[in-house]
Amino acid sequence: MKEYKAGCDVKSCLLCKLCLKEWLPAVAANRKNFQFKKGELLFKEGDEMTGIYFVYSGTVKVHKRWDKDKELILRFAKKGDIVGHRGLGKDNFFPISATALEPVTACFIDIEFFLSSLKVNHNFLFELMMFYAAELKHSERNMRNLAHMPVKGRIAQALLLLQEKFGVNSQGCIDITLSRQDLASFVGATYETVFRTINELVDEQLVTIMGKDIAITNRPALENLLGEQ
Numbered sequence: 001m002k003e004y005k006a007g008c009d010v011k012s013c014l015l016c017k018l019c020l021k022e023w024l025p026a027v028a029a030n031r032k033n034f035q036f037k038k039g040e041l042l043f044k045e046g047d048e049m050t051g052i053y054f055v056y057s058g059t060v061k062v063h064k065r066w067d068k069d070k071e072l073i074l075r076f077a078k079k080g081d082i083v084g085h086r087g088l089g090k091d092n093f094f095p096i097s098a099t100a101l102e103p104v105t106a107c108f109i110d111i112e113f114f115l116s117s118l119k120v121n122h123n124f125l126f127e128l129m130m131f132y133a134a135e136l137k138h139s140e141r142n143m144r145n146l147a148h149m150p151v152k153g154r155i156a157q158a159l160l161l162l163q164e165k166f167g168v169n170s171q172g173c174i175d176i177t178l179s180r181q182d183l184a185s186f187v188g189a190t191y192e193t194v195f196r197t198i199n200e201l202v203d204e205q206l207v208t209i210m211g212k213d214i215a216i217t218n219r220p221a222l223e224n225l226l227g228e229q
Contacts, residue, residue, distance in 0.1 A: 001034050001042075008033055008107050013054035013080050014131075015109070015117060018124040023117065030113040035105050042083065042098040042106060049087030049094050051110045055079055058104030059166075059176060062086075063185065064096045073186040074139070076101075076176065078166065082131070101182070146188045149226075152197050154187040156225040159207065163216055173213035 010016050010028050019027065033056065036042060042053055045065060060077040074096060077083045083106070087094040092111075109117070118125045145154055159174065166175040178186075184194040198214070201207045206222050208215045216222060 001036050001040060003032060003034055008054075008056045008105075012056060013107060014082055014127065015054060015121075015124055017080075018127055019117060019121040023121055026113075027109075027117070030110060032108040033105060034108060035103065036100040038100055038102050040100050040104075042100065042104075043087075043094050044097045045094055047094045049084065049092045049111065051108050052085060052114045053083040053098070053106045053108055055081050055083060056105040056107055058106075059101045060098050060104055060106075061101055061182065062096055062098050066185075066188075071097075071185050072188055073182060074142075075135075076162070076165065082128075085128070085132075101176075101178075142188075151187065151189045151193050152200070153225045153227075154189065155183070155194060155197050155201070156206075156222045158183065158187050159214060159216060160219070160222060160226075168215070169213070171210060171213070171215070173210055173215040177212050179212070 008016075008031070010024055010031075016024065016027060036058075042060065043049075055077050057079055060081075060083055061073050062075045062077060062083060063071045063073045066072045077098075083098050084094065086096050118128070145157065149157075162176055162178075163174045169175045180194055180198070181191050183198075184191045187194065189197075198207070198209070201222075202209055204218075204221070206216070206218045208217050
């Protein structure tokens, strides 16, 4: 991690978009911008929580230890997204880790200034509350799916969610390149199971593989897999 002197544009992240215009100079004065290499931790599970990150460029995975040798990816963050908010609370320690999937630039906001921003900027506070509610629903659905949905359905759902969040590139592939191991960690399955299931989806002409990228070629059929409990 190294500090990035160029800074952000003070208009891309959730805070800058929703705070009062009069508050923007305070944001600009209190932010710090950092660059992270691919594979570098923004913070790790158990670290003291001293502030919040907003992604300015690149992609970040938010993950948690599953057992000694495994992790579960909870979500992915891209430009404008908030990271580290799960550390808010009385104990002030991160219950999750965040790792750069590619070179990342992130804006760091000290926790005291962040809390002051919540008190002053009611639109931002409201949207953050709605974001927490959506995250809670997503987490509850994922826990249900891990217990009841077959791996094939979980992979189908993951691909649909990733396309919804990141869109597609010029070749029609989901615009995020994930290793099969990261995809396995996102759906809560083993690498071997994900590799085999992806090949099945290719054989069934539901998806196409282009190098490390995946394109959805039959969305209705992929959506039908979500109902197979």
